[in-house]
Amino acid sequence: MPDTHEIRVLPPGLKNQIAAGEVVERPSSVVKELVENSLDAGATRVDVTVEQGGRGLIVVQDNGRGIAAAQLELAVTRHATSKLRTFEDLSAIASFGFRGEALPSIASVSRFTMISREQGAADAAFIEVRGGEVAGRRIAALAAGTRVEVRELFANTPARLKFLKAESTENKRCQDTLMRIALAHPGCGFSLTVNGREVFRLPADQDLATRLRTFWPPSACEGLGPFDFERLGYRAHGVAGSPAMAQSRGDRILLYVNGRPVQDKLMLGAVRQAYKGMLLSREYPQAVLFLELPRDEVDVNVHPAKLEVRFIEESRVFSTIRGGIVQALAVLTDQGRGYLGPDSGPDSDQRDRRDVSGAYRQDDRPDYGHRSPSGPVGHDAPSFRENGQKFPSYREYAAFASRPVPMDLGPGRGGLAGADPDHAPGYSSEPDPGLDPARFNVTDAARPAPLAGTDYVYLGQVADTYLVLRRGQSLVLVDQHAAHERVLLAAMRRERTRGDSQPLALPLEMDLHPSEAETLDGLRDGLRAMGFILETREAGESGASAAHRLLVRGIPPTLDTGRAREYLADALAARARTLDDLWTMMSCKTAIKAGQPLAVDEALALLDVWLRTPEREYCPHGRPVVVSWNPQELEKLFKRK
Known part of the structure; x- marks a missing residue:
């Protein structure tokens, strides 16, 4: 065991590999660092080649200014850079790379070669680095710019290889990295070739919308609204999507600070705040947001990979971004594309209930985790699993999958196809002995109907959306679409x-x-x-x-x-x-929609199956399925207490 009490200076190769652990996390990190070097060199054309997920080969070639032959060795030396001169430069960084760590870090964990031709030079120069040490130098041929080849990445650090994902995953990460950079630099042309196949080729001088169509499908691009908002010297511009086109993942929210791709919770929070009341808690919009602010008011030196930043004026950043997104939503509304998109999305039923301004009607505003004081119904309902009763079969679930409903079964009869209204699941045709129809002033067609085997009594439907029940002395409302979603999801998990x-x-x-x-x-x-x-x-x-x-x-x-x-x-x-x-x-997609009238037997059948469904209190998107009020809570609502 080595003597741990003696302080020693680490050898250069080990220092470079430690730095590589911070800068070069995976092949996509190499692509990012090399492409950003190309942009710092003034390139207007950058071509990237990736093989075997980047483990076998990464090539980045550009037409930038190039590096003088005498300085090639300095370029692969740690903390040697042309981008900083003084401490003042560090407080207002204008370039992407500035640490002088990227090239030596990459070279320390790969077989690294670089050819570069400085503008005006007669020849290009070549350098090879192995294990962090220069292995060869010579004159070479290259028309212009710089070409970097990285082979056998992490071959000399096998512990790093085991943390890489499948080849297809690493290829996709390299593509996503180049996409994010390309969107921020429409004046530069880019291409990506993966395992000999050209994935995309982007000409220079494209506008953002055109370039986005290369990477996002038409459905994601059609619902985008532009924005350009400035406040107190801060500018937010880009495009933002209609809430109607929201998705269940946040990977189409792309954030930039002074052209640099970043991951920042403050910026993401500002985007989400602009959509407040328009999205469910698990929905995410599409947005490409560029924030521009004075360089001395943002610290980009927080993270070795430069993915995180720190702002001096956080409140100004937040309000500028929020103002920009709100501006885009106003544009979408004016164009009539706002929030009235097609019935196709993670929760199209919820979007159907937005008005033309994009806001939810007051009674339909989504719940972000808040519940009624008594909580969802079912907390104290009998557990069918614990009582030994099995969950509904797929045949019972599937009965609700057909649309439209209700289906006419003949004169005076409504309900599910093939169902007998007198023998629908959980339906009792006999009135509750404790119910006096005259007391409720109801007709036979609207008589309160108890659910067999439970203490619930179905009273009717409100707004063709909510099923009204009584449970003991409590009033209960069930969202028919949300309940049916939960029923169908449970069926699919069991039998699909x-x-x-x-x-x-x-x-x-x-x-x-x-x-x-x-x-x-x-x-x-x-x-x-x-x-x-x-x-x-x-x-x-x-x-x-x-x-x-x-x-x-x-x-x-x-x-x-x-x-x-x-x-x-x-x-x-x-x-x-x-x-x-x-x-x-x-x-x-297959659940009963809000606004669809249900016959009594249809409602009872749905409620019966829903009550035997696990996790029934919330729909698959996280919205509450049911709310209830006990007498004390009702008295508070009516200010009787």
């Missing part, structure tokens, strides 16, 4: 992994954006388990105009072809990641 499918005589054909094709690759197994039989084909040329053709040869039995197409489009646009995400979307 068998892959039952309905073959199609003629396959559905769908053209996919490249980003949608990538999402499909990750969802294929989950979609197959749900009953989709899919086949993909390449079509068109590579690059921004690449087209992929999806053939749908089988669909789940509970969907017709039109709704199957709509569901697939939603799943790919929302970039669902797991089978449970797909089930959640399917439950929303």
